[in-house]
Amino acid sequence: MHESYQNSEQLSFSISIGGEVFNHLIYHAFGINFGKTANRTIFDYQNKRCMTTQWVLNEVKSITERNIQVLKQRLGGLSEKQLQWKPNEYTWSILEIAAHLNEYARFYHEAFQRRMEKTRFREPRENFVSSPLGRSAWMSMKLGNAKNVKRKFNSPKSYNPTIVPELTKADGLETLLKGQRELLQIVETAATVNIRKVKVPISISKIIRLRLGDGLLFVAYHNERHVQQALNLLKSPQFPKK
Numbered sequence: 440m441h442e443s444y445q446n447s448e449q450l451s452f453s454i455s456i457g458g459e460v461f462n463h464l465i466y467h468a469f470g471i472n473f474g475k476t477a478n479r480t481i482f483d484y485q486n487k488r489c490m491t492t493q494w495v496l497n498e499v500k501s502i503t504e505r506n507i508q509v510l511k512q513r514l515g516g517l518s519e520k521q522l523q524w525k526p527n528e529y530t531w532s533i534l535e536i537a538a539h540l541n542e543y544a545r546f547y548h549e550a551f552q553r554r555m556e557k558t559r560f561r562e563p564r565e566n567f568v569s570s571p572l573g574r575s576a577w578m579s580m581k582l583g584n585a586k587n588v589k590r591k592f593n594s595p596k597s598y599n600p601t602i603v604p605e606l607t608k609a610d611g612l613e614t615l616l617k618g619q620r621e622l623l624q625i626v627e628t629a630a631t632v633n634i635r636k637v638k639v640p641i642s643i644s645k646i647i648r649l650r651l652g653d654g655l656l657f658v659a660y661h662n663e664r665h666v667q668q669a670l671n672l673l674k675s676p677q678f679p680k681k
Contacts, residue, residue: 492567492634495652496626499659503622506666510616514669521679522612524672533669535600537611540665542598544618546642547658551625554651560636567635573653580660582667595643622658629655 514533525532531539569577600606608614634652641647641654649657672678 489566489568490652491565492563492630492652493565495567495634495656496630499655500623500626502659502663503619503626506662507616507619509666509670510612510619513673514612515616518679518681519609521681524677524679526672526675526677530672531600531668532607533672534607534609534611536665536669537615538600538606538608539594539598540662541608541611541614541618542606543642543658543661544615544622547639547654548618548621548625550639551651551654552628554637554639555625555628555632558632558637560633561631562633563630564633564635567650567652569653569656570650572647573649573657576649577653577656577660580657580664582660582664598642619662622662626655 517533522534523532525535596602598606629651632651634655635650637651638648639651639654641649
Protein backbone atom coordinates (compact mmCIF):
# COMPACT_ATOMS: atom_id res chain seq x y z
CA MET A 440 0.00 0.00 0.00
CA HIS A 441 1.44 3.36 -0.97
CA GLU A 442 0.25 6.87 -0.32
CA SER A 443 1.97 10.20 -0.69
CA TYR A 444 0.95 13.33 1.24
CA GLN A 445 2.11 16.52 -0.43
CA ASN A 446 -0.37 19.33 0.25
CA SER A 447 -0.85 21.61 3.24
CA GLU A 448 -4.08 19.89 4.26
CA GLN A 449 -2.35 16.59 4.84
CA LEU A 450 1.07 15.91 6.34
CA SER A 451 3.60 18.71 6.12
CA PHE A 452 6.13 16.39 4.55
CA SER A 453 5.96 13.62 1.94
CA ILE A 454 6.23 10.01 3.03
CA SER A 455 5.49 6.66 1.50
CA ILE A 456 3.40 4.71 3.95
CA GLY A 457 3.67 0.94 3.94
CA GLY A 458 3.45 -1.32 6.96
CA GLU A 459 7.17 -1.52 7.77
CA VAL A 460 7.95 2.11 6.89
CA PHE A 461 4.96 3.34 8.88
CA ASN A 462 5.93 1.28 11.92
CA HIS A 463 9.51 2.54 11.74
CA LEU A 464 8.36 6.17 11.59
CA ILE A 465 5.90 5.81 14.49
CA TYR A 466 8.47 3.99 16.64
CA HIS A 467 11.13 6.67 16.28
CA ALA A 468 8.68 9.55 16.59
CA PHE A 469 6.69 8.33 19.61
CA GLY A 470 8.33 5.17 20.96
CA ILE A 471 5.35 3.14 19.72
CA ASN A 472 5.82 -0.25 18.07
CA PHE A 473 2.80 -1.59 16.18
CA GLY A 474 4.71 -4.59 14.82
CA LYS A 475 2.49 -6.73 12.60
CA THR A 476 -0.52 -4.48 13.20
CA ALA A 477 0.93 -1.60 11.17
CA ASN A 478 -0.87 -2.49 7.94
CA ARG A 479 -4.15 -2.91 9.83
CA THR A 480 -3.61 0.49 11.47
CA ILE A 481 -3.33 2.12 8.05
CA PHE A 482 -6.44 0.25 6.87
CA ASP A 483 -8.36 1.41 9.93
CA TYR A 484 -7.32 4.99 9.21
CA GLN A 485 -8.59 4.84 5.65
CA ASN A 486 -11.94 3.48 6.81
CA LYS A 487 -12.43 5.92 9.66
CA ARG A 488 -15.27 8.41 9.90
CA CYS A 489 -14.65 12.13 9.94
CA MET A 490 -14.73 13.71 13.37
CA THR A 491 -16.05 17.15 14.18
CA THR A 492 -13.83 19.88 15.54
CA GLN A 493 -16.20 20.26 18.48
CA TRP A 494 -15.86 16.56 19.36
CA VAL A 495 -12.05 16.84 19.40
CA LEU A 496 -12.08 19.89 21.64
CA ASN A 497 -14.74 18.44 23.95
CA GLU A 498 -12.76 15.20 24.27
CA VAL A 499 -9.57 17.01 25.25
CA LYS A 500 -11.49 19.25 27.65
CA SER A 501 -13.33 16.35 29.33
CA ILE A 502 -10.17 14.31 29.85
CA THR A 503 -8.32 17.32 31.23
CA GLU A 504 -11.14 18.18 33.64
CA ARG A 505 -11.15 14.59 34.92
CA ASN A 506 -7.38 14.75 35.40
CA ILE A 507 -7.77 17.92 37.45
CA GLN A 508 -10.30 16.23 39.71
CA VAL A 509 -8.00 13.24 40.24
CA LEU A 510 -5.06 15.48 41.03
CA LYS A 511 -7.07 17.46 43.56
CA GLN A 512 -9.12 14.70 45.18
CA ARG A 513 -7.05 11.51 44.91
CA LEU A 514 -3.41 12.58 44.69
CA GLY A 515 -3.32 16.04 46.25
CA GLY A 516 -3.23 14.94 49.89
CA LEU A 517 -0.55 12.27 49.65
CA SER A 518 2.55 12.36 51.81
CA GLU A 519 6.09 12.74 50.50
CA LYS A 520 6.68 9.05 51.21
CA GLN A 521 3.61 8.06 49.20
CA LEU A 522 4.52 10.35 46.29
CA GLN A 523 8.00 8.84 46.07
CA TRP A 524 6.99 5.20 46.53
CA LYS A 525 7.30 2.69 43.71
CA PRO A 526 6.98 -1.10 43.75
CA ASN A 527 10.26 -1.69 41.90
CA GLU A 528 13.08 0.15 40.14
CA TYR A 529 11.40 -0.21 36.75
CA THR A 530 8.16 1.52 37.73
CA TRP A 531 7.78 5.27 38.10
CA SER A 532 6.60 6.83 41.33
CA ILE A 533 3.76 9.35 41.32
CA LEU A 534 6.28 12.21 41.38
CA GLU A 535 8.17 10.67 38.48
CA ILE A 536 4.95 10.34 36.51
CA ALA A 537 4.26 14.01 37.19
CA ALA A 538 7.80 14.90 36.11
CA HIS A 539 7.34 13.07 32.81
CA LEU A 540 4.02 14.79 32.10
CA ASN A 541 5.36 18.19 33.10
CA GLU A 542 8.25 17.90 30.69
CA TYR A 543 5.87 16.98 27.87
CA ALA A 544 3.62 19.90 28.79
CA ARG A 545 6.57 22.28 28.77
CA PHE A 546 7.21 21.42 25.13
CA TYR A 547 3.73 20.86 23.73
CA HIS A 548 1.88 23.66 25.48
CA GLU A 549 4.40 26.19 24.25
CA ALA A 550 4.24 24.69 20.75
CA PHE A 551 0.43 24.82 20.70
CA GLN A 552 0.35 28.42 21.88
CA ARG A 553 3.09 29.59 19.52
CA ARG A 554 1.57 27.98 16.44
CA MET A 555 -1.93 29.25 17.19
CA GLU A 556 -0.64 32.74 17.81
CA LYS A 557 1.21 32.84 14.49
CA THR A 558 -1.27 31.00 12.27
CA ARG A 559 -3.16 32.64 9.42
CA PHE A 560 -5.80 29.89 9.53
CA ARG A 561 -8.25 31.63 11.85
CA GLU A 562 -11.49 30.21 10.52
CA PRO A 563 -12.59 27.11 12.47
CA ARG A 564 -14.04 24.30 10.38
CA GLU A 565 -16.88 22.04 11.42
CA ASN A 566 -15.11 18.79 10.52
CA PHE A 567 -11.67 17.51 11.44
CA VAL A 568 -9.73 14.71 9.72
CA SER A 569 -6.68 13.16 11.34
CA SER A 570 -3.53 12.41 9.38
CA PRO A 571 -2.43 8.73 9.39
CA LEU A 572 0.51 9.55 11.65
CA GLY A 573 -1.53 11.70 14.00
CA ARG A 574 -4.38 9.25 14.39
CA SER A 575 -2.03 6.35 15.03
CA ALA A 576 -0.18 8.38 17.65
CA TRP A 577 -3.22 9.31 19.74
CA MET A 578 -5.04 6.01 19.21
CA SER A 579 -2.02 4.20 20.65
CA MET A 580 -2.28 6.29 23.81
CA LYS A 581 -6.04 6.04 24.23
CA LEU A 582 -7.18 3.86 27.12
CA GLY A 583 -9.88 1.26 26.58
CA ASN A 584 -12.97 0.86 28.73
CA ALA A 585 -10.95 -1.30 31.13
CA LYS A 586 -8.44 1.55 31.69
CA ASN A 587 -5.63 -0.88 30.96
CA VAL A 588 -2.17 0.73 30.95
CA LYS A 589 -0.18 -2.49 30.60
CA ARG A 590 0.95 -1.70 27.07
CA LYS A 591 4.51 -0.40 27.37
CA PHE A 592 6.05 2.52 25.48
CA ASN A 593 9.62 3.70 25.22
CA SER A 594 9.80 7.17 26.70
CA PRO A 595 12.36 9.47 25.02
CA LYS A 596 15.42 9.68 27.24
CA SER A 597 15.10 13.42 27.86
CA TYR A 598 11.54 12.89 29.14
CA ASN A 599 12.35 9.90 31.32
CA PRO A 600 12.83 10.79 35.03
CA THR A 601 14.62 7.50 35.64
CA ILE A 602 17.33 8.54 33.20
CA VAL A 603 17.16 12.25 34.04
CA PRO A 604 16.44 12.34 37.83
CA GLU A 605 16.58 16.13 37.97
CA LEU A 606 13.23 16.23 36.16
CA THR A 607 11.56 15.06 39.39
CA LYS A 608 10.57 17.94 41.64
CA ALA A 609 8.95 18.00 45.07
CA ASP A 610 6.21 20.31 43.74
CA GLY A 611 5.62 18.16 40.65
CA LEU A 612 1.92 17.59 41.34
CA GLU A 613 1.27 21.31 41.79
CA THR A 614 3.04 21.98 38.50
CA LEU A 615 1.01 19.26 36.81
CA LEU A 616 -2.25 20.71 38.11
CA LYS A 617 -1.27 24.13 36.83
CA GLY A 618 -0.41 22.59 33.48
CA GLN A 619 -3.78 20.88 33.17
CA ARG A 620 -5.52 24.19 33.80
CA GLU A 621 -3.29 25.76 31.17
CA LEU A 622 -4.33 23.04 28.72
CA LEU A 623 -7.98 24.02 29.22
CA GLN A 624 -7.08 27.55 28.18
CA ILE A 625 -5.27 26.19 25.13
CA VAL A 626 -8.42 24.29 24.14
CA GLU A 627 -10.41 27.53 24.32
CA THR A 628 -7.94 29.21 21.99
CA ALA A 629 -7.97 26.20 19.65
CA ALA A 630 -11.69 26.77 19.12
CA THR A 631 -10.80 30.00 17.29
CA VAL A 632 -8.49 28.45 14.65
CA ASN A 633 -8.56 25.68 12.06
CA ILE A 634 -7.20 22.71 14.01
CA ARG A 635 -6.58 20.78 10.81
CA LYS A 636 -4.54 23.49 9.09
CA VAL A 637 -2.45 24.53 12.10
CA LYS A 638 0.59 22.24 12.37
CA VAL A 639 2.63 21.59 15.51
CA PRO A 640 6.04 19.93 15.91
CA ILE A 641 6.55 16.80 17.96
CA SER A 642 8.92 16.66 20.89
CA ILE A 643 11.78 14.72 19.28
CA SER A 644 11.76 15.93 15.67
CA LYS A 645 11.91 19.31 13.96
CA ILE A 646 10.72 17.75 10.70
CA ILE A 647 7.61 15.81 11.72
CA ARG A 648 4.54 17.90 12.44
CA LEU A 649 1.03 16.96 13.50
CA ARG A 650 -2.25 18.68 12.87
CA LEU A 651 -3.22 20.66 15.94
CA GLY A 652 -6.27 18.47 16.56
CA ASP A 653 -4.12 15.34 16.51
CA GLY A 654 -1.55 16.96 18.78
CA LEU A 655 -4.19 17.93 21.32
CA LEU A 656 -5.66 14.43 21.37
CA PHE A 657 -2.22 12.86 21.68
CA VAL A 658 -1.34 15.03 24.69
CA ALA A 659 -4.73 14.50 26.34
CA TYR A 660 -4.69 10.71 25.97
CA HIS A 661 -1.04 10.61 27.04
CA ASN A 662 -1.94 12.58 30.18
CA GLU A 663 -4.91 10.33 30.90
CA ARG A 664 -2.80 7.18 30.53
CA HIS A 665 -0.22 8.34 33.06
CA VAL A 666 -2.76 9.71 35.52
CA GLN A 667 -4.34 6.25 35.46
CA GLN A 668 -0.88 4.79 36.02
CA ALA A 669 -0.61 6.93 39.16
CA LEU A 670 -4.02 5.78 40.36
CA ASN A 671 -2.96 2.16 39.85
CA LEU A 672 -0.10 2.70 42.29
CA LEU A 673 -2.62 3.58 44.99
CA LYS A 674 -4.20 0.14 44.57
CA SER A 675 -1.00 -1.73 45.34
CA PRO A 676 -1.10 -3.69 48.64
CA GLN A 677 2.38 -2.36 49.38
CA PHE A 678 1.47 1.28 48.87
CA PRO A 679 2.29 3.23 52.08
CA LYS A 680 -0.67 3.95 54.32
CA LYS A 681 0.64 7.42 55.03
